[in-house]
């Protein structure tokens with residue numbers, strides 16, 4: 050931690066995705082840190098993506114929850130802890146242990162997870178603790194358990210370098226795991242082949258050797274078709290199957306139930322036969338294959354079957370436990386794996402032990418907790434349904450935002466509003482979920498947390514504190530341990546996170562005869578050893594050595610040591626499209642945002658690549674709905690409606706829509722996608738189907754629109770039915786809005802927005818064009834700007850937004866204020882393509898127009914793509930689009 054003004058260097062880990070990059074933070078005075086990738090960390094070898102690079106911009110205290118509150122008033126920790134303990138104790142005494150629940154998060158550290166799980170499953174005696182990782186990779190967990198006997202990820206990142214073929218199944222690695230993607234791009238330059246299976250032509254698909262834009266939910270059909278083809282060709286490994294795998298006969302029988310000819314598979318997946326054959330040939334020809342799968346496979350009512358189909362294919366070909374060959378589930382969150390290990394999921398107990406009597410008794414013995422639950426708890430969707438119908442009467446939400454992120458999010462809000470007692474522990478004060486809290490408990494944020502996380506390749510890394518805890522904020526593990534002690538439970542009196550970790554490591558080693566999750570080499574880590582712990586992959590032997598690959602000897606964690614192939618059968622989506630809802634809505638992430646934007650929304654540069662909620666659609670579907678690029682569109686499903694900017698692209702399949710999942714009430718109340726999603730879940734994993742919801746689309750047809758720039762953050766003016774979006778800028782907040790009312794609505798909004806603004810007002814009204822423009826200047830500085838129009842004509846916002854940084858407005862700027870641009874050309878940088886070096890689309894386009902014909906050339910001319918490289922696929926796409934447009938123009942001119 051910085052002390053007394055001298056900068057110090059701290060090695061920690063990025064808090065965003067499951068790559069788990071090492072970060073070096075140089076901490077200056079105050080809460081200032083400059084971050085860089087840690088060259089010594091094996092996960093990233095010094096690289097960071099745009100989100101990691103911007104971490105320094107997110108460590109301010111703006112919006113932080115810094116004191117406990119009860120019913121909105123500030124309280125002491127003693128009072129808040131006592132109240133939470135009392136209400137949970139009373140609820141349990143009256144209604145039983147299953148009347149309470151914890152909903153936790155992949156943002157928690159392993160130590161936090163361990164303590165929360167020990168309290169709920171061990172001492173309260175209920176299985177009702179589930180993690181938001183349920184929404185990301187629960188299907189992969191279930192598939193691993195069925196096939197391998199435990200939730201075990203076989204491979205490591207080195208396999209991505211060594212593979213000759215990488216198959217990305219529902220995985221837009223270029224955006225969701227950018228640092229790993231850079232690694233695979235480098236391997237591709239050495240000859241590695243890439244196949245992408247995804248209904249959308251994502252940035253990962255753009256540069257791939259083959260893109261299979263399969264029909265939604267046809268993944269099982271494709272993978273089973275591949276396996277059938279490999280069997281026909283004799284391209285499976287019968288020796289490996291005989292020695293290490295059960296269930297192959299049942300697989301063959303199940304495959305024989307339907308026509309597995311390439312033509313039939315191609316027809317059912319709605320892709321060209323030639324492409325199917327190319328995929329089958331590539332897979333057969335490359336024993337060193339890694340099959341990555343992520344949300345696109347997991348977030349489905351048949352997510353477990355998709356995972357099993359991939360695992361079956363690798364087991365049948367013996368492509369597992371070997372350098373460059375494995376099925377590889379990539380996690381979304383920084384510590385989703387830590388939650389899977391410690392028991393953060395309702396259907397696991399702890400340390401890869403479940404509810405079999407021997408496992409349950411072993412964990413209860415270790416904890417000294419005779420009340421340890423004997424059965425799983427409710428998974429996320431069922432948990433909030435139980436809150437809604439009153440079975441759960443007290444819930445504690447830790448470090449997550451289910452009011453935004455759950456499917457059918459409006460119903461989750463109803464549930465929280467009805468719940469008699471809601472506790473939220475978070476580092477952010479005003480999340481959409483915190484609005485329902487009776488008690489709010491301030492937790493540490495990244496930069497203050499200290500503990501461990503596990504990434505997608507089972508590598509445990511230390512997250513270390515850069516700053517002292519601000520205000521009254523405390524570590525999550527300690528908040529939970531204090532409540533446990535106040536409830537009267539023993540076994541929660543740890544002195545530090547290091548002692549929590551030691552206990553956790555001892556549990557993994559306790560009576561461990563064949564569990565691969567074993568940290569026996571870390572059970573005696575002293576304070577110094579814990580502080581200095583270098584990244585290490587589990588299992589960790591008694592010699593302290595980690596393990597890169599699992600199943601190298603062909604032994605699995607099943608009773609007979611053999612893997613299990615499990616037959617899968619293709620099914621259609623849970624809800625089919627119909628005449629009312631003829632389109633398939635797919636939701637997902639975008640490049641520069643993380644989850645519900647509580648952190649990335651603090652970094653203006655990360656908000657400028659895709660500043661507003663959008664819906665991507667094929668031009669054919671847009672034309673049918675009367676939509677053009679940039680118009681506001683209403684996306685409607687049986688569950689609700691959202692409004693987003695229309696983006697027309699042939700990267701989207703006809704019949705499909707895509708919306709990002711990030712926007713919340715704080716940024717765009719009408720642009721939230723998750724209230725649209727039906728809570729259809731996989732029957733085994735409980736993971737919701739975020740990738741397909743029947744939908745229709747219409748134009749919004751606003752009668753007027755405008756923007757309001759101000760130094761303060763504003764919510765939608767109360768009582769107004771507006772489409773409202775907030776976009777953070779460097780020196781102001783940009784609020785965009787549109788409405789369908791008449792002049793009285795415009796007047797009401799103007800009155801609400803100008804309330805409290807003081808200073809000199811310059812204004813311009815033109816009834817003929819429906820324009821109204823106003824600017825407020827106070828003590829020489831720009832205080833606010835309001836532009837509205839009924840004709841759709843508004844200037845670019847960049848110049849006006851930049852003026853908020855001026856200490857005093859110059860005469861030229863003052864006279865041009867209401868034009869919205871300086872004399873001469875308008876300032877419009879366009880969306881930010883390169884978030885690291887702040888290079889906008891217009892600058893990139895100018896470089897391409899001037900002759901830059903490769904991403905390297907654009908980088909040399911503008912700097913774009915020369916830091917983390919996350920934008921290089923987009924630059925390549927822009928080059929291709931402009932080259933195509935130029936060639937069309939030449940043809941037309943010649944004609």
Ligand code: SF4
Pocket residue numbers: 063064065066067068069070093096097098099100101102226227228229
């Ligand atoms: S890839 Fe980016 S978001 Fe993911 S851990 Fe690395 S720096 Fe963080």
